[in-house]
Amino acid sequence: MNFRSTRGQSPDVGFSAALLQGLAPDGGLYVPGSWPDLSAVTPGALPVVGASLIGAFAAGDALGPQIPAITRDAFDFPAPVRVLPAAEPLRVLELFHGPTAAFKDFGARFLAASMARIPRTDKRPLRILVATSGDTGGAVAAAFHRRPGIEVVVLFPKGLVSPAQQQQLTCWGENITSLAVRGSFDDCQRLVKEAFLDPLLRTRVELSSANSINLGRLLPQAAYYAASSLAIRAETGQKASYIIPSGNLGNSVACVWARQVGFPIDRIVLAHNANRAVPDFLATGSFTPRPSIPTLANAMDVGHPSNMERLLSLLPDSAAVLGAGLSATSIDDASIRDRIRADHARFGVTWCPHTATAAETWARMSVAERSAHQWTLVATAHPAKFRETVEPLVGKVEIPENLRRLYELPSSFREIDPTLAALRSATGD
Numbered sequence: 001m002n003f004r005s006t007r008g009q010s011p012d013v014g015f016s017a018a019l020l021q022g023l024a025p026d027g028g029l030y031v032p033g034s035w036p037d038l039s040a041v042t043p044g045a046l047p048v049v050g051a052s053l054i055g056a057f058a059a060g061d062a063l064g065p066q067i068p069a070i071t072r073d074a075f076d077f078p079a080p081v082r083v084l085p086a087a088e089p090l091r092v093l094e095l096f097h098g099p100t101a102a103f104k105d106f107g108a109r110f111l112a113a114s115m116a117r118i119p120r121t122d123k124r125p126l127r128i129l130v131a132t133s134g135d136t137g138g139a140v141a142a143a144f145h146r147r148p149g150i151e152v153v154v155l156f157p158k159g160l161v162s163p164a165q166q167q168q169l170t171c172w173g174e175n176i177t178s179l180a181v182r183g184s185f186d187d188c189q190r191l192v193k194e195a196f197l198d199p200l201l202r203t204r205v206e207l208s209s210a211n212s213i214n215l216g217r218l219l220p221q222a223a224y225y226a227a228s229s230l231a232i233r234a235e236t237g238q239k240a241s242y243i244i245p246s247g248n249l250g251n252s253v254a255c256v257w258a259r260q261v262g263f264p265i266d267r268i269v270l271a272h273n274a275n276r277a278v279p280d281f282l283a284t285g286s287f288t289p290r291p292s293i294p295t296l297a298n299a300m301d302v303g304h305p306s307n308m309e310r311l312l313s314l315l316p317d318s319a320a321v322l323g324a325g326l327s328a329t330s331i332d333d334a335s336i337r338d339r340i341r342a343d344h345a346r347f348g349v350t351w352c353p354h355t356a357t358a359a360e361t362w363a364r365m366s367v368a369e370r371s372a373h374q375w376t377l378v379a380t381a382h383p384a385k386f387r388e389t390v391e392p393l394v395g396k397v398e399i400p401e402n403l404r405r406l407y408e409l410p411s412s413f414r415e416i417d418p419t420l421a422a423l424r425s426a427t428g429d
């Protein structure tokens with residue numbers, strides 16, 4: 001299968017090339033050139049269902065035959081679906097059992113396992129550039145740490161990530177370089193895009209991205225929607241509907257893609273924080289990117305969601321998006337806090353601030369709407385990553401073993417101005 005750029009100005013490429021390039025040469029994002037029909041896939045374990053899905057997209061590529069081994073390597077932790085004791089059916093898809101306790105581990109580990117297996121003839125080192133609003137960088141650093149022949153440079157907005165996130169971004173060393181950028185996440189993302197277009201840098205290293213713009217992040221995320229929707233249909237006889245905490249829309253576009261190839265998915269709700277470019281687009285029909293606003297759900301502080309291009313390449317305007325059963329909400333910080341407190345009291349669960357936007361979205365639905373679908377909240381991170389927000393609301397949060405280990409490592413990073421020149425000099429180019 002081939003992949004085409006959303007901007008239509010560069011040649012179609014195969015699966016491996018799309019993974020290595022990250023961004024298409026014309027500045028667009030790769031999307032599938034066609035959609036396989038996977039409606040006959042049967043329920044099974046995540047690595048198996050994931051290999052059916054991703055394998056269909058990698059058909060004909062050098063990596064194609066290796067996909068089952070890659071999904072077994074990458075998805076070596078569970079993604080359980082739990083049932084909550086609510087009056088209407090309510091489930092939680094827990095995506096925080098990986099090494100850095102957020103859903104970004106799925107994509108990062110898949111990408112690392114894939115890149116390590118792509119045969120390369122290029123003599124330049126392979127450098128992965130990652131802009132992170134909090135969780136991506138840690139997941140990518142963990143997944144690529146000590147992979148021979150691959151360097152990783154992580155850019156995060158100085159002072160805008162939580163202390164625990166910062167520790168995960170800066171505790172690696174060796175082949176991982178961590179840079180605190182004096183600016184916002186949007187500045188970090190712009191720097192990565194500028195570096196990709198910089199001919200000088202490209203003569204020295206082969207650049208690749210590991211952001212949610214990389215196809216190798218998107219497809220593995222579709223895998224947990226595929227596997228969990230099959231399991232939910234087997235149990236209930238109905239399609240699954242998801243409420244997804246959203247920022248750059250990588251997680252939600254993955255869900256849309258899983259539905260597009262025939263997995264039993266009905267409604268998809270995009271739960272945003274106070275950064276409301278997407279909810280406003282669906283309400284008004286016009287998409288207006290804007291500067292990001294800092295919120296408690298900081299991994300969703302995105303004013304200009306990059307995966308909007310992918311969504312619009314499939315569903316070209318707001319009417320098409322709404323017609324396809326998608327909707328969006330915007331949840332402010334006060335409501336995030338209230339929801340964490342309320343659901344801790346009601347269900348005995350503790351949400352991270354991101355997951356709380358999904359829980360609040362469900363709580364605001366009418367009883368009729370809650371009863372009409374098999375709603376599944378997507379829990380994107382473990383609450384222990386956001387103790388400073390969560391503990392004043394619900395008391396002590398247990399730190400899982402994987403996070404505890406990372407917290408004990410020494411931290412090191414450099415601070416840079418938000419310019420390409422500063423980035424070049426920090427990486428010695």
Ligand SMILES: *Cc1c(COP(=O)(O)O)cnc(C)c1O
Pocket residue numbers: 102103104134135136212245246247248249250251252299300354355380381
């Ligand atoms: C990245 C992230 C999100 C937002 O996901 P997108 O794919 O950018 O929409 C939500 N929650 C957490 C915990 C995250 O790390």
